[in-house]
Amino acid sequence: MTGLLVHEWIESSGGAENVLEAMARAFPDADIQCLWDDAPHRFADRSVRETWLARTPLRRHKALALPFTVGAWRRLPASRDYEWMLVSSHLFAHHATLAGRDVPKYVYAHTPARYIWNPELDERGNSLAVRAVSPLFQRIDRRRAQEATAIAANSAFVRDRIAQAWDREAIVIHPPVAVERILSQSDWRTQVTDADELRLLEQLPVPFILGASRFIPYKRLDLVIAAGERTGLPVVIAGRGPEEQRLRAIAAAAKVPVRIVVSPSDALLYALMQLASVFVFPPVEDFGIVPVEAQAAGTPVVTGPVGGQVETFVDGVSGVAAASTDVGDLSDAVRRAASLPGFEARDATARFDEPAFQERIGQFIAHDGPGISGNRLGGDGSHD
Structure with missing residues (x-):
């Protein structure tokens, strides 16, 4: 046909x-x-x-x-x-x-x-x-x-x-979602070839929480930085977009180290996901592909309580839905997610x-x- x-x-x-x-x-x-x-x-x-x-x-x-x-x-x-x-x-x-x-x-x-x-x-x-x-x-x-x-x-x-x-x-x-591709590499750092990206990986603070999306207002990447400050965890923000300078200003004033990574390669992004303690995703999304990618990399996710992204994980297993996107609630969810036992990434993402x-x-x-x-x-x- x-x-x-x-x-x-x-x-x-x-x-x-x-x-x-x-x-x-x-x-x-x-x-x-x-x-x-x-x-x-x-x-x-x-x-x-x-x-x-x-x-x-x-x-x-x-x-x-x-x-x-x-x-x-x-x-x-x-x-x-x-x-x-x-x-x-x-x-x-x-x-x-x-x-x-x-x-x-x-x-x-x-x-x-x-x-x-x-x-x-x-x-x-x-x-x-x-x-x-x-x-x-x-x-x-x-x-x-x-x-x-x-x-x-x-x-x-x-x-x-x-x-x-x-x-x-x-x-x-x-x-x-490209879950099979992500699952194909146990350590995505081995696939990073750019010298600047390799240097960035060597300089990462450990542990850290990760936020990744386009740099636009409704993605609320500022809340990822705020959650890092509240929990005392360093933050990595990856992506690109018109909010870059605003995010850099927030990062410079933050009480914890914050790295802004602009236009990462797929290999670097997946490596960051594998290395992060928690992936934080505050926006209300229609679905939420990136939280699925983070789970495929073996990292638990934290989201707000409303939106299609809540359907991408099992609460208390591969992620935590915060009670709200208030910084306090989001930070509490980060702490809970960081203490979750490991989960089977393939089982968590196969349906996607x-x-x-x-x-x-x-x-x-x-x-x-x-x-x-x-x-x-x-x-x-x-x-x-």
Whole structure:
């Protein structure tokens, strides 16, 4: 069966792009459609089509492009006789339709658009402009969500938000994580080749707690540093992003040693995960791939009590859910996690590996979303 994979936009890195790559491996004959492609090397062996937005300056300004994406997804030209669409959506990609074709549309939802549905989870939704237009976009978004043949959510947390926002049922298919790759090396330090990274490893304070993500406000990496200060443990922060200078200022004023590691290689990041006493992950996430990676490296995780990341570990075995993200509660959870007995990394992470994802996503396409009855919650499948 000839299929089309649909994705918002393609970047050089990102969890959603990793999911798209796994989908592409699961369906090697499928083409790809996106708004614009900023990383053509990722799918160099595929036919990747862009929308008209790719030919405008809006591709460089996601916030300004947002209202235009609603129309850009409609009546896409079909270069082949597609029999299904599998849509990877975290904004409005699930609005996609093909010109002159009515094909089954299977939606893999990373989240309903946080901008308009959950601004408390994404500060970009709190601007006056976004709040003014959110009711209109919500109506359009809910109506078009009814077009999907079936919907899969990347976590139970997102499944519940889909029910509230879109009035649709969804099954849960956790995204794939590179657990087998991480498990393949008992000591990732042996895979680090860069001289500066090797020097950094030699200078690490031991023990330390680790935070790793993009350097953006909602990831709350400042709380990782605060938890280190409260527990007296050195801190390593790894990633990159616009918050780097702010984090460096916080690190310089901290009462414990704090190392900021910018753009680590995969080998260095996995080595840091293996060496850390605890991996601390404060944000409310739709799923939380990085905590799974930390567990695959054998390190217990600490998260807040709300979000999809809570589904990635067994509390008291491979991690601890803090009572809140208050620094005191987070610090108490760090102490508890640091004292946990060792756990079997493979057992903790096997359900998140790529073969498990590929099996479930294949069943999702083949069986119209197993476990789903009807389009609307409590409804008969009729459209708005």
